[in-house]
Amino acid sequence: MKIRLDQLTMKFDETTAVNNLSTTINDGELVSLLGPSGCGKSTTLMLLSGLYKPTSGQIYFGNQDVTKWDAEKRGIGMVFQNYALYPHLSVLKNIMFPLKMQKVPKKEAMERAKEMADLVQIGHLLDRKPGQLSGGQQQRVAIARALVKKPNVLLLDEPLSNLDARLRLEMREEIRRIQQEVGITAVFVTHDQEEALSISDRVMLMKDGIIQQDSMPQWMYKHPENEFVASFLGNPPINLLTIVKKANGYQIGNSDQLLNVPAFTLPKEDNLDVIHIGVRPEDFFVTTNGNQTFTGKIIHIETIGRDTLIRMEIGDTTIRALVDPQHDLQVGDTCRLGVSDTNIHYFNVESGQRLHPVERSMENARETNMEEHA
Ligand SMILES: Nc1ncnc2c1ncn2[C@@H]1O[C@H](COP(=O)(O)OP(=O)(O)O)[C@@H](O)[C@H]1O
Numbered sequence: 001m002k003i004r005l006d007q008l009t010m011k012f013d014e015t016t017a018v019n020n021l022s023t024t025i026n027d028g029e030l031v032s033l034l035g036p037s038g039c040g041k042s043t044t045l046m047l048l049s050g051l052y053k054p055t056s057g058q059i060y061f062g063n064q065d066v067t068k069w070d071a072e073k074r075g076i077g078m079v080f081q082n083y084a085l086y087p088h089l090s091v092l093k094n095i096m097f098p099l100k101m102q103k104v105p106k107k108e109a110m111e112r113a114k115e116m117a118d119l120v121q122i123g124h125l126l127d128r129k130p131g132q133l134s135g136g137q138q139q140r141v142a143i144a145r146a147l148v149k150k151p152n153v154l155l156l157d158e159p160l161s162n163l164d165a166r167l168r169l170e171m172r173e174e175i176r177r178i179q180q181e182v183g184i185t186a187v188f189v190t191h192d193q194e195e196a197l198s199i200s201d202r203v204m205l206m207k208d209g210i211i212q213q214d215s216m217p218q219w220m221y222k223h224p225e226n227e228f229v230a231s232f233l234g235n236p237p238i239n240l241l242t243i244v245k246k247a248n249g250y251q252i253g254n255s256d257q258l259l260n261v262p263a264f265t266l267p268k269e270d271n272l273d274v275i276h277i278g279v280r281p282e283d284f285f286v287t288t289n290g291n292q293t294f295t296g297k298i299i300h301i302e303t304i305g306r307d308t309l310i311r312m313e314i315g316d317t318t319i320r321a322l323v324d325p326q327h328d329l330q331v332g333d334t335c336r337l338g339v340s341d342t343n344i345h346y347f348n349v350e351s352g353q354r355l356h357p358v359e360r361s362m363e364n365a366r367e368t369n370m371e372e373h374a
């Protein structure tokens, strides 16, 4: 089921939980709503479900305006963090419950429930009570129960938050598998950036009720549209540095090092004397030459899995870099780090918005053009 949200706003007294949200979710897509606690993720989900009615704006399922429809009529399956299973009912009866409410004949209900139990791989646990299951198994029951009605849309609100790290990883792969096998449109709420990036076709990152960026996961990671997006994604976090315009280039912090900064496609009136740049720790590499380099003193080293994480001081600025452990680096060493031009992100200091460099080819064309006119 294709879903369209058109200028959706939800106010609670003074709080605007969801602010003028517009997007389209394609049929069969899994979209994550990502953002810090309180940014409006659950409220958006409640609006989709029909349990809340928006202050303004429209919701379309296919071509139907369902804004005023109640939850039952919309055909929604929901999964929550706390499973919300009936403790006194067996697994089978828990899954059958929504069908019983719909007065589906018992034999058919049982068949459909068993089919769903097999899909989520708990077919061998049908007689157990929820209390006799692990957290991951309980969440599988909750997913089967949400899907047994053959809903149009599956809504999941932080479904993995109660599970330990290993189970979380396993269950997120399972949710993706199940969603793709059923081919159902799904909206997955999480505050965990890694979870969102790994499970989704598309990520909507929210802050204060407003979508900051709505794109494919890898695109969002590689092309953050503002500093908030850049900082929210990635672990260890992106390095944000201030650079200041000088006669021969841009100075890094208060150091004596210069960077070559490209021309930007932006209105002339923007102040470019001071810019923020972002570089992800994994985009640095140890080098002895190159034009975009950062030289500093190593103040801390630790090993993270395959990589070595170093902290380095450049004047008054500290950066983190993940480098190849084959370099024999020691605390106190002077180190030179390179980064390719495409891995430097530029942001407007005041608005935090991404600055878009003029593409090389365009820049060359413009220079050639200017020479011709000279
Ligand atoms: N029923 C409610 N009444 C009043 N304020 C609410 C209600 N539900 C949510 N809010 C407020 O709306 C904002 C967004 O909440 P929520 O959607 O639950 O955020 P998230 O799920 O991203 O943590 C928060 O400031 C929260 O306090």
Ligand SMILES: [Mg+2]
Pocket: 041, 042, 043
């Ligand atoms: Mg929430």
